[in-house]
Amino acid sequence: MDAAGGRGAGMIYRFNFRDVFANFDLLLEGLVLTLQLSALTMAFGLAIGISGALARSSGPAPLRWGARAYVEAIRNTPLLVQIFLIYFGLPGLGLKLDSTTAAVVALTINLGAYATEIIRAGVEAIPRSQVEAGLSLGLSRLQVFRYIILFPALRIIYPALASQFILLMLATSVVSQIAAQELFHMAGFIQSRTFRDFEVYLVVAGIYLVTALAFRLIFSGIYYVVFGRR
């Protein structure tokens, strides 16, 4: 051990990033899955968030309670436990998912709850008079939501939603624990082959950082395109 890496107590550690960068293609492969997981989850999560906010703000009572229970159950339990429940727990009930599918399902259910709560806040920030004006024009509740509330509500909560999406991208690292082969899983794989644990996780942290900054740029771009002209 000492001769190979200089890891003994009192010895000076020699950093060796070469072995990590020799496996950089594996990291990139993992990054691709991380991005795919993030994109899929964001799309599904946004859909759930919008329907959830609709249900919570203007649905019939049972639907409102259902949406509330969903949001509270997810927001008050850890993502890791949710992932384990879906990947390890559901097969006992006869539903077996492979690790990537389980990852998308767990992440979507998780993000959906946060998105519901965020979008609901935006919906509630729309002045009541606008809703009443819409209803008095003869629009149905659904039409009021679709044509009057949704767009300005999304605009109000856009920064919060974008932050939540970036947190989600970082949280995809957790699905490495059910061996979905995303970036963090690949880091573990390289670690097991090279024993360069510290270096691997430093590089991987750097990749996540760059990705997070890139997402932030993309999200401000999207804001400009969607809400900017006015």
Next chain:
Amino acid sequence: MIRDLTWLDFAYLVYAARWTVALTALAFVGGGLLGLLIALLRLAPFAPARWLALGYIQMIQGTPLLAQLFVFYFGFPIFGYQVTPWIAATAAFSIYASAFLAEIWRGCMQAIARTQWEASAALGLSFLEQLHHIIMPQAIRIAIPPTVGFLVQLVKNTSLAAVIGFIELTREAQITTAATFRPFTVYGIAALLYFCICFPLSELSQRLERRLRVAR
């Protein structure tokens, strides 16, 4: 050997939840102290200090907690310190919490009307005196609800410490599952225990926020 799931297993899970709470408390204290310092640096009337604090926050908020945990867990031995999962987890979670608390608290301090800063400056108070006598007493009131809200995040995120072998609720659930092979029940119980810790905190945070809105 697969054995039956008994009430004793349930008791062990409850017992392990204590370490979840303990780790949260340690990280909250460590993260709170560090976070306060970072928040002050973010507002300091000295640009390089502000950049340093901003860089720190961007770095921590832009990397996964899991990566931070691993960097600490594998990083300490490199510098000659053999650490237990306790120390690695406490350090990583404190750093993680500090970045988020710093941003929350900075926001609260900046939410205090600019005229308050200006008035206290006009009275000849220094930056720290302004903070201590004028800004802080007002900022603390609005800081409490989001801080309690972050505490919920912290409780949930301590579950990741299971990955480096820290025995808390989630790790205990993994161990119990391995012995009994009843993942749905065991992780269900774990989720329920987390819910019992987090839900009251979430409600408290929301109630405080509502009261604050009424008070304004």
